[in-house]
Amino acid sequence: MNINWYPGHMKVAFDNFKKNLKLIDIVVELIDARIPFSSKNPKIDEILENKPSVLLFNKIDLADEYTTKKWKEYYESIGKKVLLVNANQNKGLNNLRQILEDELSEKFKRDEQKLIKDKTIKMMMVGIPNVGKSTLINTLSKRTGAKVGNLPGVTRNIQWIKTPGKIELLDTPGVLWPKFENKEIGLNLAFVGSIDDDILDVENLSYELIKKLNKIDPNILKNRYNIEFDLDTDIAYIMDMIGERRGAILKKGIIDYDKVSRMILREFRLGKLGRISLEKVSDFFG
Structure with a gap:
């Protein structure tokens, strides 16, 4: 992405x-x-x-x-x-x-x-x-x-x-720069809401955020949504579990992925998932 x-x-x-x-x-x-x-x-x-x-x-x-x-x-x-x-x-x-x-x-x-x-x-x-x-x-x-x-x-x-x-x-107005150095920078800016959600695929963005959070600490999502999963659990299945827990379900039991995605992004941005830093100094400078 x-x-x-x-x-x-x-x-x-x-x-x-x-x-x-x-x-x-x-x-x-x-x-x-x-x-x-x-x-x-x-x-x-x-x-x-x-x-x-x-x-x-x-x-x-x-x-x-x-x-x-x-x-x-x-x-x-x-x-x-x-x-x-x-x-x-x-x-x-x-x-x-x-x-x-x-x-x-x-x-x-x-x-x-x-x-x-x-x-x-x-x-x-x-x-x-x-x-x-x-x-x-x-x-x-x-x-x-x-x-x-x-x-x-x-x-x-x-x-x-x-x-x-x-x-x-x-x-002064908030300003970005014309081209991000790598994919991770663009994703991180999108995760915190510095890029307009309306131009993004929020389902893919939420998918990427879940991957990122699980690398930092799998307990972040487990504790917030009261779910259990292994490190190799498919991200889509994790979204299914969150959707079921939060009642984000359409007719015939289909998960409302748009609703789940926006909820995860919103709760991360508001700090409801805890105090989370997405970057460490060592990620960039050894």
Whole structure:
């Protein structure tokens, strides 16, 4: 199952992102803590040049804590400033202003020499679709002005948003890149909802997710759906068992695979299957 999704508005958004770099002091890139490699847009680092940046792992409540710690250590080892947050519950955000100030210390020194006293930070927020940018902005700005949705690509227009902490946010639409390096990256992005389900075969996608989860820990599905199976059990049969348990059955006892598939994907995305990281550092860097 090969996945690529790059709507025209994403190309426009990325071009605007490059143009607007001169307007801001620092870039904050959000990634999904469940897929810290796949959710990091490789094109962003290519155009940042010397612009300061901070990497925010969002949705840490949905990811395995130990695996997240290892990913944080990896990114810090290659010079990234990392902050772990849960935007929905306002966890980890109290340190954001200080981290931004630390990264901009040279700028503030230059401003002091010029007798500039204003310490407002102009920050650009970037990330892939459905990574939680709008939720984070609403939390920081303490208002409900930024539109929030579970569908990827809700934010389409660039907008400035002020916050009580003297941070001015330049919000940008979620952007992917034109071609994924490998099949796994596309699948991981689809699993967490960063690619529109409407363009996907959700039954195949759920099939692939079940395979992935069973590699991580077969007990994930066993415990959630109260079913039993062996490692060599056919994935379709596992879907049958889940469908029977949850009553996803059509007339004449036929399993409603569309309903089962969407349920498994939804419950994974909501964290109902537990705290699951789909990627380990060793998967990519030995």
